[in-house]
């Protein structure tokens with residue numbers, strides 16, 4: 001492992017992996033369930049067969065540390081922060097984004113949890129969130145079609161409750177944002193801050209929440225957020241699947257992960273990220289991968305033309321794709 005890679009493992013994943021609040025990734029053999037406090041070290045899942053290291057031309061990337069077979073699950077990952085899309089908020093678990101059938105136990109705001117475990121886990125943000133009135137903030141997101149400020153709001157509540165450090169996303173690459181974009185973010189910042197101030201959450205808990213923090217977090221979320229579309233099988237029937245994609249967006253929500261954020265993009269990827277029934281992600285090999293090969297996922301629809309792909313990658317993610325397919329002009 002290169003010095004860069006080993007530093008990354010120690011500083012980010014070593015700490016996070018042993019945290020009780022968040023277990024952010026696990027090996028293929030693991031079910032992504034947090035290990036219990038009593039579990040012995042010997043039964044802890046082995047680390048996934050990957051390392052993070054610097055690539056030649058795309059910043060950091062993820063590399064295979066051994067051969068990985070086509071179809072293998074490389075690792076799973078739990079979100080650092082996730083949030084349902086506003087159009088799905090009543091039909092998915094407010095914590096894990098699993099589809100929920102009934103609204104039994106629904107909160108006054110109209111959302112519900114799929115199980116006691118999720119209800120309990122949501123305390124990391126919900127005890128703070130429920131003190132405030134978010135009508136204006138949610139309206140701002142809804143009318144402007146914004147999804148990422150919802151992730152910032154949830155993260156802010158997690159920081160206030162002490163469940164996450166304010167700089168938890170600092171290691172992720174930020175998007176470069178213009179002054180004009182910063183100006184557009186200001187309304188969201190003020191609505192978030194006002195919501196918390198009106199809920200009498202004192203300065204001692206919210207001092208991190210500056211305009212700089214808000215725009216900085218949004219800049220990182222912009223590049224690193226995943227849009228979560230659950231595998232079709234979990235929809236009760238084809239009709240509900242069809243209406244989900246017509247009525248609104250097919251995505252049940254958005255989430256930020258730590259390790260999956262280091263995967264670079266390729267228009268002919270060897271790896272893909274899937275969500276089966278909730279926001280827990282699975283990284284799977286699309287073909288046989290050799291030891292040392294970089295693992296790359298696809299950020300966009302690869303069936304698009306070269307020009308369409310370049311345009312989306314440049315506008316949405318701020319880079320010109322250097323993958324072999326693009327270099328060949330396909």
Ligand SMILES: C[S@@+](CC[C@H](N)C(=O)[O-])C[C@H]1O[C@@H](n2cnc3c(N)ncnc32)[C@H](O)[C@@H]1O
Nearest residue numbers: 058059060173261262263264265317319321322
């Ligand atoms: C989600 S991050 C991936 C990890 C990132 N390389 C890092 O160091 O944190 C996305 C960023 O990686 C770089 N990147 C990803 N795929 C790329 C590609 N195919 N060609 C060039 N740059 C790429 C771009 O800077 C992009 O904005």
